[in-house]
Amino acid sequence: MQKVGVLAAIDDINAAGGINGMQLEGVIYDDACDPKQAVAVANKIVNDGITHVVGHLCSSSTEPAADIYEEEGVLMITAASTSPTITDKGYQMIFRTIGLDSLQGPFAAQYVINSVKPQRMAIIHDKQQYGEGLATAVKTEVEKAGIKPVMFEGVTPGDKDFSALIAKLKKNDVDFVYYGGYHPELGLILRQSAEKGLKAKFMGPEGVGNPDISKIAGEASEGLLVTLPQSFDNDPANKARVEAIKAKGEDPTGPFVFPAYSAVQVMTDAMTATGTTDAEKLAEYIRANTFNTTTGELDFDEKGDLTQFSFVVYDWHADGTKTPAAQ
Amino acid sequence: MTQSKFYNAIFAAGITFILACLMIGVKLNTEGTTLTVEGATAAQWGWIIGGITVVFFSQLFSNQIDSAFGKLPKPAVSQLVPQSLKSEAMKPWLLAGVIVIMLIWPFMASRGAVDLATLTLIYIMLGLGLNIVVGLAGLLDLGFVAFYAVGAYTYALLSLYFGLSFWICLPLSAALAALFGFLLGFPVLRLRGDYLAIVTLGFGEIIRILLNNWTAVTGGPNGISGIAKPTLFGLEFTRKAKTEGAETFHAFFDISYSSSYKVIFLYLIAVVLVIFLIYLINRLIRMPIGRAWEALREDEIACRSLGLNRTAIKLSAFTIGASTAGFAGCFFAARQGFISPESFIFIESAIILAIVVLGGMGSQVGVILAAIVMTILPELAREFAEYRMLLFGLLMVVMMRWRPEGLLPMKRPQLELNKQ
């Protein structure tokens, strides 16, 4: 998905004459989401003399790779890795154009506190970096507001049987569940909950906001709450770009397509403005300025994260569509 | 061409059709929330029919193909080396030559290649370790990756919490992995063959799950990042010294900073570690304990009747193998700078086992060769990224049929009478 966005952005910029007369070229590397491969790929990128990277996708690959880029003065903007720890180490060369787990968690928690007001809340996660990070963020935030979750527990990713967990939720009379993780597990939890007569409301992060969840859970996915970044492909301003991507036979609706597009925009805007491709100068410029991109106005803080990234709570429907939820 | 041959071929083609017709010929699809099926495209059917034809003719002419293959000489790798180089007198020179080349080439090669070589060396270390357990002692260990993880986490945690350096942690990692090997081995080594395999497999999973769940200490799925890189007598290989008062390598020697120094340095450490391990294991094999490993593998009952302590021998192999993995793990953590439980899944154990078996069980040169093949091949096959694992699986099956004894089978030291 990052690839689609990046290549689209490069095509657009080259078609418009490039940067200061130079044309961009995208080189694709595949780390297979494997941390070991990510280090090898990062070394190869440094070796090939590439100094501007959009990537990587999985947080566990981004993290070791970021170490190398920082060390070697390669500018990296990830459009997909949302783990807060990536930018925690005071890197200079690492940025991202996507909201952090640590932003999404509190946002979801605020909605829970103000709109859902659950009696007995449970927080479930999939023990992975993304899911557990979010679940912990939600837990800290709701506890501040005086909601004490009755359960905080992990499940095994790839597991298919959640009957024991659901029985436990039933026993604890849980009426609201926040799930930190991805759609395959939550889909099954929803489906099995419906079969076992658990009547609780569920909420999840963007990782569950995939049409596939309705395929798995069917009717049981009706009424699920999902926090999602604003969907940029529905933004009228991006219509031409969406069409262009569709014309190439690619899918423009992925959550990382437009953040990746804007990552390229940030890089190229900085290049145009500073008149250089020197990664360190670009990094300084990016940190100091605000960029107008397809994903809106982007402003980076000291750590290289976006100062704000807006999320929306959606009501999910059984046919895989969504509508903004009532506040 | 007999008639039965023809029926056989028809039968094989039919089987291929059954295997392919539903799994490739029909594709599951979801429209909205209902599951639908769609037939494959004409091109896919073309592939299926092509496959069936190939199977049909290869069965029909299997005799001819087999005899053609039979005529192909099995490439005995050991015979590729000219006879003159094999004499005992040449051996030290040859070894010295290989070592010198290994030490010099990174200064001429690209950074990516050196990094890949380092990864290969890690697998060589792992392969050598498992070779002791599986190849020499004949104990099937499917959870070898657990000790690798123990080594990696030992260094990562000690460096994170106590700031211990790589060089101190290296023996500690090996020792701790050995301790785990000992503790696991003590009760389970009285199990026979396949039971041992499943218990070690389970143990590998337990270690991984524990690392994943014990978030307070291991960082859980987040892993541990920012692991310190090794230093050369306190000299750091970074652009600017990270710790107060430390000096950097390039400042000390007053040369301009180059990022590839660090990569080359890591590579050189790996080379030294591998040479050290090979030397150590070579010594061990020649010692009574090494002989006992092999004897036990060949015939357990005979060993016992000769008064060998079965448990002690097995345990020593298991422990030494584990410590080697700890060694490799410590180095892996240093190279990677970031580790998480994701790096220690079952498939890693399977790959290490495949290295040992492909190389020829018990043979050290074979293991080294196989580790090189197993790490370089996927790199070369990057273009067929989608088919990479498919080919990997196929290679394992084909290799076992074609050369079950491995690339370079182990040769026992033997004397031959000179025939005049």
Next chain:
Amino acid sequence: MSEFSLYLLQQLINGLTIGSTYALIAIGYTMVYGIIGMINFAHGEIYMIGSYVTFIVIAGLLGMGMVSLPIILIIALVVAIFIASTYGWTVERVAYRPLRGSNRLIPLISAIGMSIFLQNFVVLAQGSRDVALPPQITGGWSFGDPSNFEVSVSYMQMMIFAATFVTMTVLTLFISRSRMGRACRACSEDLGMTNLLGIDTNKIIALTFIIGAALAAVAGLLLGLYYGVVNPFIGFIAGLKAFTAAVLGGIGSIPGAVLGGLLLGVTEAMTAAFFPAEYKDVVAFSLLVLILLVRPSGLLGKPEVEKV
């Protein structure tokens, strides 16, 4: 009944359901092991393929407008068994038979290779994403106090129990009464001798793989319907659990495989019921290590006699 005992009962039912499916897959492992003394590492993938075939057939028949659920299920079962058995037979023919008589490790590696191959074959042929089938058999039976704690048993769960029980009975009868079954038992006693007595051992071994694969296909169908989701990676986890179950019960023994499966399932459910659910796999594997320490050949396994 008190809330606690109802909760315990519910978790017991959950555990027995999942245990039954482990048992079905474990029987395949145990039969192959019992006869040729080898772990069929690709068995989990056969189960996965069985699940895929079920989905394809059900979706296809529903798409053609067929409405009678029992007929659809029977057709799906027959096709799944047929295709999965063919895969089982092919695995034996390609990855085991040419290697018979060589070092124990050789076929194991070849089977691991086969397992990786099949998994990636399905990834390429069907994609790596979850494929979901809407619930076909819904409803269930529940008791207990709705305001307190209600125990529910779905029809699907009952079907899984029944299928496991029937399959095990039929198989046990087959092994103990039929001519082929007697040949199977003879093979597991002494392969070479059986061959000398004029029994085509190759045929018997192939038959074992076919029966094992057929059972995996039954499990594939039941679990596919129960969870409603299939992806190419389910085979590995299911295979690992089932193999653990087989070893737990004493590999080579069919009642042992069933006992091991049920025990493993109940242990998992009880762990998840009273401890954080993420530790259930740790407990499952620790149980295996513990039982093997006390009884090195599993619960119902025969102690191995060492022959000189």
